[in-house]
Every structure is written in C-alpha cells, then in structure tokens.
Amino acid sequence: MSQNEDLVDSILSNQGDKRQLFVSDLTVKLSWHADVDLDLMAFYRTKSGEVGGIYSSMYADGGQGSLNTFPYMKLDQDAGVGGGSGDDEKVETLKIAKFDDIKELYLVAMNFTDASRNQKSEFASFDGRVTIKNERGEEATVVLASKEQGAVAVFARIEHTNDLLGAVLHNESQVLTFTDFRAQLPGADQLSLANKLLLQSSGDSADISVINGDISAQLVWTASVDLDLHCFYLTKETEAQSGGFLSSLFGSSSAKSVPPQEGQIYFGNRGKLKNLPHIELDQDAGIGDEGGDNEENIRFGDISVIDRAIIVANIFNKPNARFGSYDGRVSLQAGEQEIFVPLNTKEMGAWCVIAEINNEGSTPKIININKVLKKKPSIRSLSNS
Numbered sequence: 001m002s003q004n005e006d007l008v009d010s011i012l013s014n015q016g017d018k019r020q021l022f023v024s025d026l027t028v029k030l031s032w033h034a035d036v037d038l039d040l041m042a043f044y045r046t047k048s049g050e051v052g053g054i055y056s057s058m059y060a061d062g063g064q065g066s067l068n069t070f071p072y073m074k075l076d077q078d079a080g081v082g083g084g085s086g087d088d089e090k091v092e093t094l095k096i097a098k099f100d101d102i103k104e105l106y107l108v109a110m111n112f113t114d115a116s117r118n119q120k121s122e123f124a125s126f127d128g129r130v131t132i133k134n135e136r137g138e139e140a141t142v143v144l145a146s147k148e149q150g151a152v153a154v155f156a157r158i159e160h161t162n163d164l165l166g167a168v169l170h171n172e173s174q175v176l177t178f179t180d181f182r183a184q185l186p187g188a189d190q191l192s193l194a195n196k197l198l199l200q201s202s203g204d205s206a207d208i209s210v211i212n213g214d215i216s217a218q219l220v221w222t223a224s225v226d227l228d229l230h231c232f233y234l235t236k237e238t239e240a241q242s243g244g245f246l247s248s249l250f251g252s253s254s255a256k257s258v259p260p261q262e263g264q265i266y267f268g269n270r271g272k273l274k275n276l277p278h279i280e281l282d283q284d285a286g287i288g289d290e291g292g293d294n295e296e297n298i299r300f301g302d303i304s305v306i307d308r309a310i311i312v313a314n315i316f317n318k319p320n321a322r323f324g325s326y327d328g329r330v331s332l333q334a335g336e337q338e339i340f341v342p343l344n345t346k347e348m349g350a351w352c353v354i355a356e357i358n359n360e361g362s363t364p365k366i367i368n369i370n371k372v373l374k375k376k377p378s379i380r381s382l383s384n385s
Helices: 110-117 178-184 244-249
Strands: 016-022 026-032 039-046 051-054 074-075 092-098 102-111 131-132 138-141 152-160 168-176 204-208 212-221 227-235 236-240 254-258 262-265 280-281 294-302 304-314 329-334 337-342 351-357 363-372
Touching: 026 039, 039 092, 051 074, 051 236, 102 110, 102 131, 102 178, 131 152, 138 351, 152 178, 152 244, 212 227, 212 351, 227 280, 227 294, 262 280, 304 329, 304 363, 329 351, 337 351
Parallel strands: none
Antiparallel strands: 016 168, 026 092, 026 131, 039 051, 039 102, 074 092, 102 152, 131 138, 152 168, 204 363, 212 294, 212 329, 227 262, 227 304, 236 254, 280 294, 304 351, 329 337, 351 363
C-alpha cells in the first residue's frame, strides 16, 4: 500500500489497527439523525505532560479551541442539543491543524443524553458515524455500531511520540461508561455534565434555589450581525410607607399600594443592579454588524421584587431574518440550573424568547421557552407562554 493511500476504510476496520499519518491536517466529522444529543470531543496529553480537552463550550469550563493557537484544534458547534428532531442530520466537525506538541490524542463521541441521565444504551441503537479526512481528501469512516453499553465511544487515538516517523492513527473502538471515561482518558476528569443542559425541552422548568445574585443570562456570537439581549419584566405589587419619619414615629403612617411595574432592560435602558428592578445589561455588542467575540450579559440582583421576567434575543434591524443564519447562543443560569439555547432555528423571526423567570408562586422557577416570534414581544403578551 503506498503512502498516498493514507486513509482508507480498512485501516480502521478492526480494533488495534493502526496507520502512519503522513499529513498533519485532519478533519473529523460526527454525524447522526437519531433523537439523541451526541458530542464530538478530543482529549490530549502533550509531550511536556499537560492534559486538556476540546469540547462544546456549553459544558462548564468547556472550550472549542482555535486553529491559530495551541492546541491547534477547533470544534465548530454543539449540534443536537436536547436531542433535536430525528429527521434532520446533525453534524459536528473538529479540525486539527497540527500535532507538533501533542503526544497522544483521543477522539471521542459521547452520548450526552444518556450520560446526563445515568442511563445505559448501545451506540448501535443510533445511526452515528464518524469520518476522518486528511488534507488530500482521503477519508476513513467509522460507524458507531457497538452493542456494548456505555455513554462514551473512544473511536480513535493519534499517537505522536516519534518526530521522525510522525503521528500514528490507531483504531481504539472501545465503549466506556462516563465514570471510566473520566478516569482513563487524559484531561477527561475536567469534564462535568452538571452544567451543560438541565432543562432540555421547551416547557421544562425547575425551582430556583437562589434569590440574590448568581442569576444571569449571556448571549454570545461571532457572526457579522448585531444581536441584542433583552429582558422584559413585571414587578410585584408592593407597599410604600407615607407620612415621613414623624408620622411613622407616632404611628400615623399609612401604607400605600404600588402597582406592578412593566418594563424592559435593553441597550436603550441598561438598568442598574442597585436600583429597581435590580436588573442590569452590561453592554451593547456587535454594533453595526461587527463580527468577532461578541458577548452581552444581563444580571439579576434581587428577584424577590420580580413577578415575571422574560429573557429575549433579537436580531437588530432585520425583521425578516432567521437566527439560523448566524451562530448565536444564549445561556441562562440560576445557581446550579442552566439553560443553553443555540439560536439555530430556520423559522423566520427576529425575536427569540429564551426563558422565563417566574416568581408568581411561593417558589421562583426558571422555565425553558425557546419560541421564535416575528414581532417584538411584551411581558403581558407572553403571559401564556
């Protein structure tokens, strides 16, 4: 077999097979249709002993890497969040630019749906497959068809211990439990499932365990578009004392009811944490459709005064746009609860209602909504969401 026959299906047909890599540029693609959330990941050990991983930034401490800086790998997206539709193909792609500093690299597909629920299933129950393609266009395919039960499929390992011979691609073909995966792979012990997606579907809700602080919403994107983060709110009815200090001192003060106040926090009214309603937007990013590492954050100081608050993303000045044309995503965190919503819908509409903080009852709740609208919403128009 010549060097030009670098990657062929037979190379990865059996566990233990290996093949010299005569290239340094690889593209790894994970694709599937099933209603399950699979995640493509890479975990490495460097020649100096450092360990780490490239995986979705939707995980706590996750990072999708860069082709221009170490470790010279980049994951494009987190597809199939919440399972998604079984009709649409879901694809995640990892690009690897070079292996110069890497001693060993493990390529992994994880079934987040089962791992997060501590369930066991077989990869053969799904239709997942992995393709590994080099810079010459030569390609190998690995079908994730194991009948072993486990949440993590370690499908390949790249070993780079000899600079003269270069990297070697190994067929690992092993399925691990999440616990064994974290114990055996370098850097995998840094991965936590707790914060990726606790409220997976529209309508899911959970009690909020915190009232003051540690509640926030974040919108991030890199595309050349002006996205904006909004919060529509309704305060609780409160009582205000009247009559001043002397009246209060001699018992002649009277309480007046202050009706609920409806309002909006956005780039035109950013609010302040120390003032009612204790909601604040940090900045207006992406002005003039500027691309790059754009980020906007809304923080809540005290939700005890809030009856309801709706977190909304907007495509500025593009009423007929679709969020799926860009790469935005929103995370809403309340203590240990977190919702991640990738703004990838193809439905036309410039407004996406992400989630609601509902404090109408005895215990505040966070509710996943994920609803696209063509017109600007209001807190009262969303009373039945």
